[in-house]
Amino acid sequence: MKNFALLGCALACGLAVGTAVAAEDGPPPWAWGFTTPMPATIPPPPPVAPQAVPKPDEPKLTIEGSKFSFSRTEVNHRYAPADWFPDEHPSMPKIVAVGRESASPTIYACALCHMHTGKGRPENAAVSGLPYDYIIRQLQDFKAGHRKTSDLRKTNTGLMEDFTKSMTDAEMHESALYFSSMPSTQWIKVQETATVPKTRTAGGVFFVLEGDKAGTEPLGNRIIETPVSTEGFELRNAHTGFIAYVPRGSIAKGKALVTTGGGKTTACTICHGVDLRGLGPIPRLANRSPSYVARQIYDMQHGNRIGAWMPLMAPVIEKLTNDDVLNIAAYLASLEP
């Protein structure tokens, strides 16, 4: 196939490895779920508290469309997060449903962060519908220390790395098989706007302020990706997705870069597929979290994502500015999954 011949050449012809540094500021805080730039010194994160044991007298919560009820501790249980809609996904391998607590480093259930459907959230990654080979390669890259976060305040990328250090080949295989079999369906809606609801941030995610603090503010040169329902997010409801507010005009500018390269880069469609839903072992980009996409491109530009296949992406991202990346992320998120 023509496209794969091109990939073969890009690998064999030895294109520059992904350490190119674009002349830019630091990591764009919005993509990491922060409102301020990364400070020069970062205090070490507090130690992780042990997993709380669900108490029998804790109030049970419900969500529309599910016949189950769970306490808040059960919803957030690292080794068995609440599965509200078990009919909506195939039966899960143990590593996805409960992780492996006894491992050292310990492994949380993949479903805790990526959700049972693999749809993921802005502070981690969508893993549904990614190619099996791609998932395996990423797990190996994390394990080799080839995927790091550029904003050191983000601690969950380090957790993800720790899990892969403990994962067996069988666990990698089972989780990759499971998530690659899950279809990707609409999860993020994109809206161009100049004004956004005021938000607060917690755990790398923007939440719309409510009550007395509610209001609006200029969006400026950011993307604000926020849960459609804060309660849905907190209860890990796979039926309530995300809205991404993007600057006016960003989708068209992103489209030009993605589909033609705009004289600055290579059209993404050549490798990621004409519909940007992935091609062979290359991941889909359509309807992906714009925060995630922007983080990845920044990480690649700054030598923090240097996996085996990065030589293919290195020349693509070399000349992209943070503004280009914002526009690209807005356009990609706006596409049908």
Ligand code: HEC
């Ligand atoms: C504590 C939360 C958490 C858990 C639990 C977790 N991950 Fe992740 N995962 C992350 C984060 C964070 C990232 C990277 C996001 C970033 O760097 O911006 C990630 C990235 C990934 C990616 C890369 C996706 C891509 O498009 O390149 C894969 C694959 C993945 N995780 C698989 C798994 C599997 C399999 C498990 C279960 C063993 C798991 N994760 C458990 C947080 C988590």
Ligand code: HEC
């Ligand atoms: C020459 C082929 C090629 C072109 C052109 C290309 N990519 Fe990629 N891209 C790849 C490969 C290969 C990977 C997977 C890298 C890996 O395995 O770690 C990738 C990965 C990515 C990822 C990470 C996805 C994830 O799930 O973490 C993003 C984001 C991305 N590309 C964006 C783009 C954008 C935006 C463009 C166009 C401006 C583009 N790519 C053009 C080959 C390409």
